[in-house]
Amino acid sequence: MSSGPYNYSYIFKYIIIGDMGVGKSCLLHQFTEKKFMADCPHTIGVEFGTRIIEVSGQKIKLQIWDTAGQERFRAVTRSYYRGAAGALIIYDITRRSTYNHLSSWLTDARNLTNPNTVIFLIGNKSDLDAQRDVTYDEAKKFADENGLKFVEASAKTGENVEEAFLETAKKIYESIQDGSLDLNAAESGVQKKPTANGARTLSSENAEGRNPSSCSC
Amino acid sequence: MSLEPDLQTAVNGISNLRITTDQKLLDGLSQLSNCASKEDLHLSPISRKKRRPDLKTLIENQQILYYKQFLGSITEIRDGVEHLHSNLSDLNEICESMSTNLRASKQSSRNLIDEISKLESERKKLMVEKNLAQAYLNAFQLSGEDLKILRTTDSSTAILNEDFFKVFERIQQIQTNVAILLKVGHQATAVEIMDQMGLLHETALEKIYRWAQSRVKHVENPELSDVLAKSLSYLQIRPMLLKYVLDEYCTHRRSLFVRSYIDALTGAGNIKGIELIGGADPARYIGDMLAFIHQSIPNEKENLTILLKHCNKIDLNDKIVTCMSTIMDGVCRPLNVRLEQTILSGLDCPVMNKIDMCIKFYVETIEQILPVSNLLATLTELYSLCHQTFINQLRCQVQAEVGEYRPPGPDLTPSPIIQALLSLLGDLLKDTLPSSPEQAEILIQLVTSPVVSQINDVANRLGSPDMGVYLCNCLNQINIFLEIYPITKTISNTLKSQIDSQMDRLSSEQSSWLIAQLGISHMYTILNDKVETPLSTVPGMDSASLKIFVNKLDSVINDPESVLLPQIYHLSDTGTRKYVQQQSFRILAAIYRKVYEAVINPKNGYPSEILKMDPKTLEDSLCSDTTEVDTKDT
Incomplete structure (x- = not known):
């Protein structure tokens, strides 16, 4: 059973946000498929990716919602922040405007997620150092001032991509360990998986007793 | 001697x-x-002599004794030999009987050997028969062990183990074997075995089915998921059983899903529910609800994919989508109630527009994932409800605003209602235009055409120049607003042509007004009449009249604004105003050219130098700054 499909202890929900064209979908693709996707089309609404990782010996499944950066989807994508355990805010180091919009993304992330959500700032396209428009130090300062984790990564070369996703999971896992993240809260963004005939089985049997339509309106 | x-x-x-x-x-x-005794030694020789025969006798006696002794011994020996002889005879007899016995046993051994070899061949034959029987059993019967496994397994078994599936596969193998058997002849046996196996097969299937049905809801349990997937793959040969198991699963997941949806709405734990947050912002409320549903889909899909991963005889994708639809359909009712309530709660047009866009987005999203589902049907229905409501509401609001007749003020400026409606339209377009240009065009049409027709309506009740000015002012305002949006070409063009015709009308009004002001209408008539007499003699065309005309012309050149229709001043767009003015001046210049040509014609007998300015100069001085209007004109 060690390699079974449900062989993980937790599910963490992530969202990826940031301006259009900063490489959100490419980062996700690099992380889930370990491949660079050239000519990535614009995301429509939201897309979904998943991967199982390991943190401190615990298998964790990441459910990642990749949002569209276009302004016109802002109303739709905002609804996906709800219950995210991790939020990755992406900007493009070769385009200052994407960096300048960070505070607006950060405001959204703070307002629409819960206080324990781990927010990670990623400067993408670090392979294009020659066209750099935002210095590392400047972004680092912004991240420090706002209490964010920060790396520069490249979806093309894969540099730091793995690290960013894993770091975020590690921080979430720490919050679980020290008790600051309440797993019972529906919107914590974390689900604990039962090992065998555990809690979920029980609760689901209770559910049968409840008539779903009786509480539906 | x-x-x-x-x-x-x-x-x-x-x-x-x-x-x-x-x-x-x-x-x-x-x-x-x-x-001789001792005394004998002392015998005298005579006695000795006498005793000599005695000795001889003695010796003879001795000899006889010896012979007798010898005879006795010989007799003894003879007896012994005779005894020996009899013994030997006995021995011989025994030996002979032994020899007979041996011969007999030799014969019987030979018989035994024959017997053994016969038995051996018998044994071999039996072995072959036994192997055949075993092979037959293997091919056509379950072992006791197998039957026991089959018998002891039922739905209360914690987990169907490998052995059970092996037995099941054996049953299937036997069934295949029987089919061959049937082909090669042994009908009666084959049919019998077939019946027997058919029964066992059904029993086993039934057991798998019962077990799977009672456990299928625990697919997320890592210990069960693999066995469940395997069980379902075996159930494929009975699509109905597979369907029942999946139905059971879907019903269970469906109720779980509805519950989690309600939890998300009302808030579980210390987290605010969607309904609480959404109270202030209906568009977000609906967006959050739909996003929650959308986000639940991958998990359901994963479960189903795992559950059905070994099924290779069915259209897997189709099955998964069908099941997902069934599961997701659970929320249709609560979702429908909430959305309908929100949609019909009389929200502002901009909010309705947002909701409209949001539902439309999810209709498109769900259509890709669950193309045949109640959820999609519900959403589509809600979309059309929302869209209808929104469009009606917008239409009503616009109608209400433009409905009553409000005459323009003396300054002929557009009514503030137009501005209000345009800014409403602006609000709507901000949300609509990026995602749906077609919808944006409909909205523009919806707002502008009633406004334009109302403007026309109002204008029609006005006097001629007032009407033109008012129309120009209003339509211009709309057009300026529309120019920001690239998609409004057709509407804008219609408006522009309307404006142009109004400008032409105003131009002619202005020209008539100018001609009337200068009092030259009769001159124009006379010139066109082609009279034969010299024109200087015709009343109204005489030198004095011409002098008055020239004076008036001078004052126009000095102050071109003075001869404008009063209404023209109210044209809010200076470009339009200039254009109208220039048009009238151009007509004036054309008349002047005709007058000038008549005057310089000697046949008409005018004194020379009565008209100092040549027509070109006049035209230049009046229409000098008309470049922009000219380009517009062309």
Whole structure:
């Protein structure tokens, strides 16, 4: 059973946000498929990716919602922040405007997620150092001032991509360990998986007793 | 002397006797010594002489004794030999009987060997038969062990183990074998086995089905998921059973999903529910609800994919989508109630527009994932409800605003309602335009056409120049607003042509007004009449009249604004105002050219120098700054 499909202890929900064209979908693709996707089309609404990782010996499944950066989807994508355990805010180091919009993304992330959500700032396209428009130090300062984790990564070369996703999971896992993240809260963004005939089985049997339509309106 | 030699000889004889060496002699002597007693030694020689025969007798007696003894011994020996003989005869007899026995046993051994070889061949034959029987059993029957496994497994078994599936596969194998058997002939046996196996097969399937049905809801349990997937793959041969299991699963997941949806709405734990947050912002409320549903789909899909991963005889994708639809359909009712309530709660047009866009987005999203589902049907229905409501509401609002007749003020400026409606339209377009240009066009049409028709309506009740000015002002305002949006070309063009025709109308109004102001209408008539008499003699065309005309013309050149229709001043767009003015001046210039040509014609008898300015100069001075209008004109 060690390699079974449900062989993980937790599910963490992530969202990826940031301006259009900063490489959100490419980062996700690099992380889930370990491949660079050239000519990535614009995301429509939201897309979904998943991967199982390991943190401190615990298998964790990441459910990642990749949002569209276009302004016109802002109303739709905002609804996906709800219950995210991790939020990755992406900007493009070769385009200052994407960096300048960070505070607006950060405001959204703070307002629409819960206080324990781990927010990670990623400067993408670090392979294009020659066209750099935002210095590392400047972004680092912004991240420090706002209490964010920060790396520069490249979806093309894969540099730091793995690290960013894993770091975020590690921080979430720490919050679980020290008790600051309440797993019972529906919107914590974390689900604990039962090992065998555990809690979920029980609760689901209770559910049968409840008539779903009786509480539906 | 005779004695003497005898004795001599005797003594010599005796001395010559080698007594010590001749054992026989020694023995004889010792024997003889026993015959004479001690007294005998003292016998006188006469007595000795006398006693000589005695000795002889003695010796003879001795000899006889010896013979008798010998005879006795011989008799004994003879007896012994006779005894021996009889013994040997016995022995011989025994040996002979033994030999007979041996011969007999030899015969019987030979018989035994024959027997053994016969049995051996028998055994071999039996072995072959046994192997055949075993092979037959293997091919066509379950072992006791198998039957036991089959019998002891039921739905209360914690987990269907490998052995059970092996038994099941054996049953299937036997069924295949029987099919071959049937082909090669053994009908009766084959049919019998087939019946038997059919029964067992059904039993086993039934057991798998019962087990799977009772456990299927625990697919997320890592210990069960693999076995469940396997069970379902076996159930494929009975699509109905597979369907029942999946139905059970879907019903269970469906109720779980509805519950989690309600939890998300009302808030579970210390987290605010969607309904609480959404109270202030209906568009977000609906967006959050739909996003929650959308986000639940991957998990359901994963579960189903795992559950059905071994199923290779069905259209997997189709099955998964069908099941997902069934599961997701659970929320249709609560979702429908909430959305309908929100949609019909009389929200502002901009909010309705947002909701409209949001539902439309999810209709498109869900259509890709669950193309045949109640959820999609519900959403589509809600979309059309929302869209209808929104469009009606917008139409009503616009109608209400433009409905009543409000005459323009004396300054002929557009009514503030137009501005209000345009800014409403602006709000709507901000949300609509990026995602749906078609919808944006509909909205523009919806707002502008009633406004335009109302403007026309109002304008029609106005006097001619007022109408033109008012129309130009209003339509211009709309057009300026629309120019920001690239998609409004057709509407904008229609408006523009309307404006142009109004401008032409205003131009002609202005021209008539100008001509009237200058009092030259009769001149124009006379010139066109082609009279034969010299024109200087015609009243109204005489030199004095021309002088008055020239004076008036001078004042126009000095102050071109003075001859404008009062309404023209109210044209809010300076470009339009200039254009109208220039148009009238151009007509004036054309008339002047005609007058000028008549005056310089000697046939008409005018005094020279009565018209100092040539027509070109006049035109230049009046229409000098008309470049922009000219380009517009062309």
